[in-house]
Amino acid sequence: MRRILIVEDNEKNLKLVRDILQAKGFETMEAGTAEEGLALVKLHRFDLVLMDIQLPGMNGIEALACLRADETTRDIPVVAVTASVTMQDQSQITRAGFDAFISKPISVREFIETVSSFVGKPA
Numbered sequence: 001m002r003r004i005l006i007v008e009d010n011e012k013n014l015k016l017v018r019d020i021l022q023a024k025g026f027e028t029m030e031a032g033t034a035e036e037g038l039a040l041v042k043l044h045r046f047d048l049v050l051m052d053i054q055l056p057g058m059n060g061i062e063a064l065a066c067l068r069a070d071e072t073t074r075d076i077p078v079v080a081v082t083a084s085v086t087m088q089d090q091s092q093i094t095r096a097g098f099d100a101f102i103s104k105p106i107s108v109r110e111f112i113e114t115v116s117s118f119v120g121k122p123a
């Protein structure tokens with residue numbers, strides 16, 4: 001089964017993303033902070049990480065750097081999911097090395113297409 005980690009501090013956004021992914025047959029795990037997400041990545045195998053950028057404590061860009069710095073986690077696809085919309089924010093996110101970018105509020109169809117491009121159809 002394809003397992004996806006959602007790192008998101010907003011309960012409504014988290015629920016929306018979780019409901020979409022579970023309806024599509026993916027297994028999900030959730031973290032409300034980057035620190036919590038990094039701890040889960042050490043304990044479980046994930047096919048994809050969906051990373052909010054603005055988080056309490058460590059932000060999503062810093063969390064990505066931690067994942068990329070560790071050889072056991074550097075190959076996991078990480079998609080930024082963020083309300084940041086300025087060109088400056090977008091270019092910062094791209095330069096940080098995320099595999100893709102989904103802007104909030106999310107379009108369900110675009111969201112599913114982007115996720116599927118990394119994990120395919122749920123097994």
Ligand SMILES: [Mg+2]
Binds near residue numbers: 008009010052054055
């Ligand atoms: Mg947030």
